[in-house]
Amino acid sequence: MTRALVVFESLFGDARAIAHAIADGLSPTIPTDVVSATDAPAEIPADVRLLVVGGPNHALSMPRQSTREGAVTQHGAQIADTSRGLHEWLDAVRVTGDDTRAAAFDTRSDHPKFLVKLDHASRTEEKLLRGHGLALVAAAEHFYVTDTKGPLVEGEQERAQQWGATLAGKLTAANPT
Numbered sequence: 001m002t003r004a005l006v007v008f009e010s011l012f013g014d015a016r017a018i019a020h021a022i023a024d025g026l027s028p029t030i031p032t033d034v035v036s037a038t039d040a041p042a043e044i045p046a047d048v049r050l051l052v053v054g055g056p057n058h059a060l061s062m063p064r065q066s067t068r069e070g071a072v073t074q075h076g077a078q079i080a081d082t083s084r085g086l087h088e089w090l091d092a093v094r095v096t097g098d099d100t101r102a103a104a105f106d107t108r109s110d111h112p113k114f115l116v117k118l119d120h121a122s123r124t125e126e127k128l129l130r131g132h133g134l135a136l137v138a139a140a141e142h143f144y145v146t147d148t149k150g151p152l153v154e155g156e157q158e159r160a161q162q163w164g165a166t167l168a169g170k171l172t173a174a175n176p177t
Contacts (some may be wrong), residue, residue, distance in 0.1 A: 001031065001047065001103065002030065002047050002048070002153035003029045003030060003031040003032065003033065003047055003048040003050065004023070004026050004032040004033070004048065004050040004051075004168075004171075005032070005033050005034075005035070005038055005040075005044065005048045005050070005051050005052070005123070006019045006020075006022055006033070006034045006035070006040070006052045006053075006054075006078050006085075007019075007035055007036070007052070007054075007089065007110075008024050008033060008034070008035075008036060008037065008053070008054050008055055008065060008086065009036065009037045009054075009055035009062075009064060009085040010036070010055065010056065011055075011056055011058065011068065011071045011075075011077045011079065012056075012071075012075070012077060012107045012148070012149045012150050013060050013150065014056065014107045014143075014145050014150045014152050015056050015106075015107045016036070016156050017152060017157055018054065018107060018143045018152070018156065018157065018160045019052075020034055020054055021157040021158070021160035021161045021164065022054075022105065022113050022163060022164035022167070023069065023158050023160070023164060024095055024161045024164060025161040025163060025164020025165040025167070025168065026050070026052075026164040026165070026167060026168045027164075028050035028165070028168070029101070029165070029168035029169070029171075029172065030049065030050065030130065030168055030171065033072055035114045037053075037055070037084070037085050037088075037089040038080070038081060038084050038085070038089075040089050040093070041093075042088050042089075042092065042093060042094065043092060043093065043094045043095075043096060044094070044095045044096060044097065044100060045096055045097065046096050046097035046098070046099075046100075047097070048097060048100055048170075049097070049100060049101065049102070049145070049171060050059045050100070050101050050103070050105075050137065050167065050171050051095070051100055051102045051129070052101070052102070052104070052105070052149070052164075052167065053086060053090065053102070053103075053104050053105075053124065053125050053129065054086075054104055054106055054122070055085070055086045055106065055107070055121060055122065055125075056107045056108070056120075056145075057106050057107065057108040057120070057121040058071065058121070059118060060120060061082060061088045061120050061121055061124055062085070062086060062121045062125065063085050063086070063087070063121075064085070064087060065082050065083050067117065068082035068085060069082045069111065071072035074129065075148055075149055080085075080103060086125070087124070087128070088127070090095070090102060090125065090128040090132075091128070093132070095132045095133070095134060097157065098135045100134055101134055101135050101136070101137045101171055101174060102129040102132075102135070103120075103136060103140070103141075103155040103167050104122045104125035104129060104136070104140040104141075105122060105125075105140060105141045105142070105143060105160075105163070106121040106122040106140065106142055106143070106157065107142075107144070107145050107152075108121070108142055108143075108144060108145070108149070109144070109145055109146075109147070110144040110146060110153055111143070113143055118168070122140035122141075122142065123142065126140055132162075135173060135174075136165075137167055137170045137171055138166065138167055138170055141160075141163050143156045143160055153157045163169075
């Protein structure tokens with residue numbers, strides 16, 4: 001049986017909420033698991049047809065140890081191990097399936113507008129996914145928060161669920177079973 005896997009990093013809970021909403025959109029079509037990057041498997045088995053990854057834009061890119069530490073000291077984030085996150089997991093994970101497809105998402109502030117254009121977390125996620133030889137089923141999606149610590153902009157969880165359903169449809173069209 002094939003399945004989807006959504007792997008996320010979340011500093012304040014918003015990317016976690018988006019990951020679960022995406023899974024809700026995927027799950028009517030394909031069984032879907034959701035896991036944080038710190039608990040994600042070291043190897044993606046061949047039965048995973050779709051790998052979706054995402055996390056916050058933090059200091060204009062994916063979180064790294066120094067920005068995670070800053071989130072803890074400056075904003076009170078609860079991060080047990082600041083040395084590991086989505087970027088580190090994507091660097092180390094091994095993908096075993098030939099038919100695995102991928103997609104990426106990020107959470108980002110909805111203002112100021114000039115900074116929104118500079119945020120690149122999902123661009124880096126896509127680059128790392130392609131580095132594993134994975135074809136992307138869709139362009140990265142961006143979900144918006146109102147401030148550093150959230151909350152999500154109204155309607156973003158519903159939009160994430162719809163995007164998950166869209167990904168499921170694209171996966172089925174690209175690789176029918």
